[in-house]
Amino acid sequence: MNPATSLPPRSVSRAFADEGPRFAEIEAKVHQGQRLDYEDGVFLMHARDVHRLGRIANEERERRHGNDAFFVVNRHLNPSNFCIYTCKFCAFAKKAGDPGGYRMSLEQVRQMARDEFEPDLREVHIVGGIDPKLPYEYYVDLLRVIKEEKPEIHLKAYTMIEVEWLARIGKRSVDAVLDDLLDAGLGSCPGGGVEVLSDRVHQELFPGKLTADDWLATARAVQSRGIPMNATMLYGHIETPEELVRHMVRIRELQDETGGFLTFIPLAFHPANTELSHLPGPTGILDIRTIAVSRLMVDNIDHLKTYWIMHGLGVAQVALRYGADDMDGTVVEEKITHDAGADSPLGVTRDELIRLIREAGREPVERDTTYTQRFPVPS
Ligand code: V47
Secondary structure (H helix, E strand, C coil): CCCCCCCCCCCHHHHHHHHHHHHHHHHHHCCCCCCCHHHHHHHHHHHHCCHHHHHHHHHHHHHHCCCCCECCCCCCCECCCCCCCCCCCCCECCCCCCCCEEEEEHHHHHHHHHHHHCCCCCCEECCCCCCCCCHHHHHHHHHHHHHHHHHEEEEEECHHHHHHHHHCCCCCCCHHHHHHHHHHCCCCECCCCCCCHHHHHHHHHCCCCCCCCHHHHHHHHHHHHHCCEEEEEEEEECHHHHHHHHHHHHHHHHHHHHEEEEEEEEEECCCCCCCCCCCCCCCCHHHHHHHHHHHHHHCCEEEEEEHHHCCCHHHHHHCCCCCCCCCECCCCCCCCCCCCCCCCCCCCHHHHHHHHHHHHHCCCEEEECCCCCCECCCC
């Protein structure tokens, strides 16, 4: 027999021939614009031919965004690391008396905005611990202080965990909290705090924090006020592939209802200095698989972010060819992942992001937070 004639079609690996028919079904659905179902997602989370999965995700990514790869010139601000919650995956949170605990005064925030914010900064990403010592007014005034110093900067501030906490300590409805935050300059909300929408994982890793239903209800309230937000998904710890697919489906269901999510962001768990430090953390293949499956399953959120702080710069470059279209930003000073052992840099320059994106064969596009404006990048 001529070995050449017995080869499977080009780029379909012989080693994974048993997966061929199922992949072909999924490919046909994607090409026809049909929604993948939960079982499709579970198949893809287990499929051995990650390259074929990536090729389908990449086609879908290029259909939506061509060769563009987005980034934002931003920085992170974590006003306090004191937190009432004890989440097993977290190395950032401190209790009173712990070494390394800090809380910024509003005057320190003002000084930082005045003296340290870069001239081309477009976004500040603000998230902190649930600090029992900070009053309601601090959260509102913190936004106001930054806006007084730098009115043009977009404030992406406070997860659903913080929004719900503010309603509690402020003795107000979530809607009234949002009124105050909007009045002080809130532009959008980051997607953290959701972790995995699974009661089992919630019970095991972050009991006491918002349940899946409560996170979704708070997100619904935020989005129905017209506030754009993101959704994250923390993977690579004790969750099962099925739980990740269920998370994607639940986020997608809310997006069908509201349309308010801008970006979906899979976050790679870092175990060091956490109660889960015995776990190995995600592998490169799980990173790439999760990106690709997210692109295909979360079909109604336009953007998919590879958060290079957690993926590392190398995996983030590869992710841009496996479904991701956004590399987040310059970040400047990251604490949550670096407290948990990340070996990525604390931040990168705009020029470095542009270089990394170009090296991945993509066209860098500097964006604002909501993807409504694009800014020229040097050629
Ligand atoms: O909610 C905590 C996660 C999140 C660890 O909206 C950990 O644009 C890995 O939400 N290993 C905060 N992850 C970060 C976040 C985020 C990041 C970038 C962009 C956006 C956005 C949002 O980090 C937390 C939690 O899920 N996290 N500890 C850890 N050890």
